[in-house]
Amino acid sequence: AQSVTQLDSQVPVFEEAPVELRCNYSSSVSVYLFWYVQYPNQGLQLLLKYLSGSTLVKGINGFEAEFNKSQTSFHLRKPSVHISDTAEYFCAVMAGNQFYFGTGTSLTVIP
Amino acid sequence: DSGVTQTPKHLITATGQRVTLRCSPRSGDLSVYWYQQSLDQGLQFLIQYYNGEERAKGNILERFSAQQFPDLHSELNLSSLELGDSALYFCASSTRPNPGNGYTFGSGTRLTVV
Numbered sequence: 001a002q003s004v005t006q007l008d009s010q011v012p013v014f015e016e017a018p019v020e021l022r023c024n025y026s027s028s029v030s031v032y033l034f035w036y037v038q039y040p041n042q043g044l045q046l047l048l049k050y051l052s053g054s055t056l057v058k059g060i061n062g063f064e065a066e067f068n069k070s071q072t073s074f075h076l077r078k079p080s081v082h083i084s085d086t087a088e089y090f091c092a093v094m095a096g097n098q099f100y101f102g103t104g105t106s107l108t109v110i111p
Numbered sequence: 112d113s114g115v116t117q118t119p120k121h122l123i124t125a126t127g128q129r130v131t132l133r134c135s136p137r138s139g140d141l142s143v144y145w146y147q148q149s150l151d152q153g154l155q156f157l158i159q160y161y162n163g164e165e166r167a168k169g170n171i172l173e174r175f176s177a178q179q180f181p182d183l184h185s186e187l188n189l190s191s192l193e194l195g196d197s198a199l200y201f202c203a204s205s206t207r208p209n210p211g212n213g214y215t216f217g218s219g220t221r222l223t224v225v
Contacts, residue, residue, distance in 0.1 A: 032211060034213050036213075036216075041218075042218055042219075043113060043115070043201055043216035043217050043218040043219050044201070044203075044214075044216040045113070045216070046213045046214075046215075049212070049213050051211060051212075090154065094209075094211070094213075098156060098167060098169070099144075099156065099214070100156075101153065101156075102153075103153040104153060104154075
């Protein structure tokens with residue numbers, strides 16, 4: 001069975017500070033990994049994805065994530081956050097034909 | 112605008128009633144997925160259609176049903192509504208049946224059952 005764990009439900013961080021949102025997964029098969037962002041009253045938007053190749057993946061809005069197979073992790077990072085980054089972030093795993101989403105991390109950027 | 116269109120944006124209805132949510136996928140996408148997002152359950156996969164055929168089923172209640180029409184739009188029917196069905200319902204689409212490049216999500220329909 002597949003599962004996705006987002007370890008932090010809420011992450012407050014000051015503007016221009018770095019941030020890391022953690023994601024761990026469990027799967028008995030090869031997976032594709034994704035991060036989505038959900039702004040208030042909007043749908044989910046793809047931030048970045050790991051399908052194969054380089055384990056460091058760069059996405060939109062200055063975000064990046066690193067796939068660590070041995071630790072089954074796919075943590076999301078940004079070196080300097082902006083107020084506009086305040087949103088809900090979802091980690092997702094695609095195994096087989098299905099997506100499995102984490103429960104989300106609410107990132108709040110404090111001015 | 113993601114290209115995935117969901118209507119209506121908001122829906123308020125009473126317990127026991129039936130509603131239909133509509134989704135038009137992004138142009139060129141053949142696969143449609145329905146998700147339910149609630150505070151206590153998070154994002155739950157309901158069902159997937161590909162080119163008119165049911166492809167995968169998740170945690171969809173028997174009171175719920177869906178279909179995809181020849182023009183590829185999809186409808187999610189929710190009947191005998193309960194207070195606990197109040198949630199955001201998202202539709203997503205992808206080109207292929209195995210969404211290796213991820214989904215494109217619509218902005219959702221917020222259903223409130225009173």
